[in-house]
Amino acid sequence: MLRNTPSVLLLTALLLACSASDSQESLIDLIVYGETLVTMDADMRIIENGAVAVDDGVILALGTAEEIDAAYRAESTLAGAGRIVMPGLVNGHSHAAMTLLRGVADDLALMDWLQNYIFPAEVAFVDPDFVRIGTELACWEMLRGGTTTFVDMYYYPDTIAEVVESCGMRALVSTTVIDQRSPDAESAEDGLAKGLGFVERWKGRNSRITPIFGPHANYTLNAEQLKATREAALDLGAPISIHLSESPFELQYSKDTYGKTSIEMMEEIGFFDGPTIAAHVVWPTDSEIPILVDREVGVIHNPTSNMKIASGISPVTKMLAAGVRMGLGTDGAASNNDLDLWEEMRLAAFLQKVDRMDPTALPAEAVLRMATSGGAEAIGLGDQIGSLEPGKRADLIQVAFDDVHHVPTFNVVSHLVYVTDEQDVASVVVDGQVLVREREFLTIDTARVREEANALAAQINAELERRNQ
Numbered sequence: 001m002l003r004n005t006p007s008v009l010l011l012t013a014l015l016l017a018c019s020a021s022d023s024q025e026s027l028i029d030l031i032v033y034g035e036t037l038v039t040m041d042a043d044m045r046i047i048e049n050g051a052v053a054v055d056d057g058v059i060l061a062l063g064t065a066e067e068i069d070a071a072y073r074a075e076s077t078l079a080g081a082g083r084i085v086m087p088g089l090v091n092g093h094s095h096a097a098m099t100l101l102r103g104v105a106d107d108l109a110l111m112d113w114l115q116n117y118i119f120p121a122e123v124a125f126v127d128p129d130f131v132r133i134g135t136e137l138a139c140w141e142m143l144r145g146g147t148t149t150f151v152d153m154y155y156y157p158d159t160i161a162e163v164v165e166s167c168g169m170r171a172l173v174s175t176t177v178i179d180q181r182s183p184d185a186e187s188a189e190d191g192l193a194k195g196l197g198f199v200e201r202w203k204g205r206n207s208r209i210t211p212i213f214g215p216h217a218n219y220t221l222n223a224e225q226l227k228a229t230r231e232a233a234l235d236l237g238a239p240i241s242i243h244l245s246e247s248p249f250e251l252q253y254s255k256d257t258y259g260k261t262s263i264e265m266m267e268e269i270g271f272f273d274g275p276t277i278a279a280h281v282v283w284p285t286d287s288e289i290p291i292l293v294d295r296e297v298g299v300i301h302n303p304t305s306n307m308k309i310a311s312g313i314s315p316v317t318k319m320l321a322a323g324v325r326m327g328l329g330t331d332g333a334a335s336n337n338d339l340d341l342w343e344e345m346r347l348a349a350f351l352q353k354v355d356r357m358d359p360t361a362l363p364a365e366a367v368l369r370m371a372t373s374g375g376a377e378a379i380g381l382g383d384q385i386g387s388l389e390p391g392k393r394a395d396l397i398q399v400a401f402d403d404v405h406h407v408p409t410f411n412v413v414s415h416l417v418y419v420t421d422e423q424d425v426a427s428v429v430v431d432g433q434v435l436v437r438e439r440e441f442l443t444i445d446t447a448r449v450r451e452e453a454n455a456l457a458a459q460i461n462a463e464l465e466r467r468n469q
């Protein structure tokens with residue numbers, strides 16, 4: 001019989017220590033460290049010398065590195081020296097594959113740009129290969145800049161979803177419905193029928209990918225087609241993304257055609273009866289903003305695109321004050337011309353300040369929220385992503401703060417909005433999987449994508465030159 005002598009107690013303690021360090025309970029997939037954690041939770045909690053414990057794609061816990069190290073041991077870690085950890089950015093509106101049309105037509109108004117350049121170029125060049133290469137290029141660029149989730153609207157949505165699946169990002173992929181000949185459909189009816197198949201094929205297939213409907217706008221679809229798309233979305237329990245109240249042209253078109261401005265017209269036909277992500281919303285009237293609030297429409301502000309095409313200045317601060325759910329988007333690379341959400345944050349803040357002649361308008365924290373938790377809520381994923389909180393999916397990034405433009409840092413939130421750019425993003429985790437580790441891309445063969453994109457661009461260029469002769 002063993003008596004509790006000091007040596008027996010010591011042996012027991014050693015055995016317990018060994019079994020604890022060998023036990024499965026304490027071994028998790030990943031710990032991400034950071035000199036500062038910017039949680040973006042409701043209390044805007046900031047943790048110095050922090051760490052995030054991740055297992056099975058979920059954030060298990062966060063706290064100081066000391067607390068996390070005491071409770072967990074991980075198979076893999078991301079070191080925290082010179083790193084800020086924050087939620088991945090949410091790009092609420094993109095046309096990813098348009099990276100391949102970047103710079104094809106610049107300095108034009110929306111309708112001239114769409115009807116005389118973009119729509120014809122798309123019918124001529126866009127096929128599944130174009131969409132695959134263009135979307136891979138976009139995923140590469142978005143991951144490089146710390147975007148972990150995007151809401152896409154383009155053609156051949158199965159191909160988009162396959163690229164998202166392989167690159168490891170999270171996305172809502174819209175199947176485009178538009179009443180004209182497009183690269184993948186002859187008409188709105190054809191597009192809707194094909195879209196039904198796409199949503200059915202991808203629903204529940206991959207938890208990172210949500211298939212949704214993307215009726216283009218109320219000037220490229222009539223009221224019956226918009227209603228039919230909403231009914232299809234309701235039948236399949238799918239959200240919708242759409243361009244809404246974007247330009248002075250649309251405002252006038254809507255008044256002339258429907259006798260009402262866009263948002264009122266959409267409300268009248270029951271378009272907001274299901275989850276809606278509305279891109280742009282530059283021209284809402286005072287009576288339309290309450291509709292967006294009541295119907296819980298997620299509004300995605302795209303400042304660069306709105307400035308470049310001269311669509312106007314969205315009343316972002318007014319909508320936020322009214323309680324509209326608001327996120328940020330880049331729009332496609334043909335009207336931006338990049339997919340950089342850090343730039344969107346800065347421009348969103350600056351535009352509101354100069355428009356209102358009020359430097360306190362849209363402060364750094366408010367705009368950082370639009371790019372993270374606010375954007376997640378606007379696209380219907382607020383309970384899953386957008387902040388660092390236990391139980392949420394582990395979509396997070398490490399931002400390097402050792403570049404000269406971060407020396408010194410007095411206020412990390414100010415730096416994230418007014419200083420940080422894409423090149424500062426060091427590592428990216430989506431759904432607990434490390435996709436970028438210290439600027440090395442683990443899921444995208446960047447050399448192959450570069451080569452394929454350049455080869456396709458050469459073909460497009462040759463064809464454009466032939467046509468212009």
Ligand SMILES: [Zn+2]
Nearest residue numbers: 243279331332
């Ligand atoms: Zn768009």
